[in-house]
Amino acid sequence: MDEQVLLERARAGDEGAFERLVLAYRGELAAHCYRMLGSPQDAEDAVQESLLNAWRGLAGFEGRSSLRTWLYRITTNTCLRLNGRRGPRVMSPDRAAARSRTDELGEVVGGPVWMEPWPDDLASDEPGPATSYLRREGVELAFVAALQRLPGTQRAVLILREVLGFSAAEAAGLLDTSVASVNSALQRASRTLRQRVPAVSQREELAKLGAGGRGELVESFVSAWERADVDALVALLASDARFTMPPLPAWFDGREDVRRFLVERVFAAEWRLRPVGANGQLGFACYQRTSGEFLLAAIVVLSLRDGEIVELVGFQDPLLYRYFGLSLEMSPEER
Structure with a gap:
């Protein structure tokens, strides 16, 4: 009309x-x-x-x-x-x-x-x-x-x-x-x-990788995280990479401190990841194994520089999940 x-x-x-x-x-x-x-x-x-x-x-x-x-x-x-x-x-x-x-x-x-x-x-x-x-x-x-x-x-x-x-x-x-x-x-x-704001936008960073490079990075990231392969995951990071996790105030700066956090805290549990789109960047819904079930624990958004991951932001506020249409529990077929 x-x-x-x-x-x-x-x-x-x-x-x-x-x-x-x-x-x-x-x-x-x-x-x-x-x-x-x-x-x-x-x-x-x-x-x-x-x-x-x-x-x-x-x-x-x-x-x-x-x-x-x-x-x-x-x-x-x-x-x-x-x-x-x-x-x-x-x-x-x-x-x-x-x-x-x-x-x-x-x-x-x-x-x-x-x-x-x-x-x-x-x-x-x-x-x-x-x-x-x-x-x-x-x-x-x-x-x-x-x-x-x-x-x-x-x-x-x-x-x-x-x-x-x-x-x-x-x-x-x-x-x-x-x-x-x-x-x-x-x-x-x-x-x-x-x-x-970085001189090179995330759109430009992703364009430089191309579809094949983006797919390879996503596959490598998911595989390393789900296998708890710290060496493989850290190999994807820039030397000055940082990991933040709002609403927790702690964050880690630099590849070695991020590695320590992954070893000592993150991979104490088992995970499954599902790619999601967030802010025009690469993102993942992260499900953590809890009492036998994989429950949604964070949405992680990646920022890139020259093909390396320079920042991981793990958003942990459950109120955000509905905006992404995410299931709170991963089904057995997806695991």
Whole structure:
């Protein structure tokens, strides 16, 4: 049905028409909220609040901008409010120094603290200008983590301008500020990101490997992990590789400390892995043998550099698993 017809029906109080009207934008709005907030859980909250506000304020939409632009205005400002209340999400090295001993990993740090992974299946629903950037660096862990270190307005400006393709004038209108302020915020944000984001994106790293190289790396990683072959696994790591495991505060920096952690803690149990897509990077659902069953224990996301693994992030918050559509227990047929 034509968007204008749905809009007229929604203005007349037809909630079903409103749902159909915004359905086309829900995926890209969710990805926008993830970039702003660093968490699919927070993004879900922000989208729900934004669409509720849009429904309540639909009578005030006069059509001077597109519906998409109007929805981004509401959603961006919702994210800025949520960010102000919750604070930025961080990666483990932002909170504490690396450890070398493996006997104490610290107490779980709960609450809206940690950066979280984004399922590729959700991101693939994005239409429009966001899609082309998404195929590059739009939701990579390093990029989204760097965004979280920016002040809220700078973060919003950079995403609106560089990710979503809004003009400076459009971004100024969305944020109720001036074009000069938008341009200034973009310059400062871009300068900060250049210092925090690797020069080569994960998309480019994966492209250099090619399909065959990617498949070989996945097979080697899964085989080594499931066999608890530490030498084979460590051979895949860069010398400065690091292993983090939010919401536990402990993390290990450098190949030798990562090796010690694998030997002394990780491979004390038996594992089975299943590849998953996360943040446009290589990821794995990791099932740990517990009382005879293989139960989902972590989602591990890999970052690469020159064909070697430079970072493993083991996300262990069970609340994340539903976003990936993962079974909590691996079936006997998959073992």
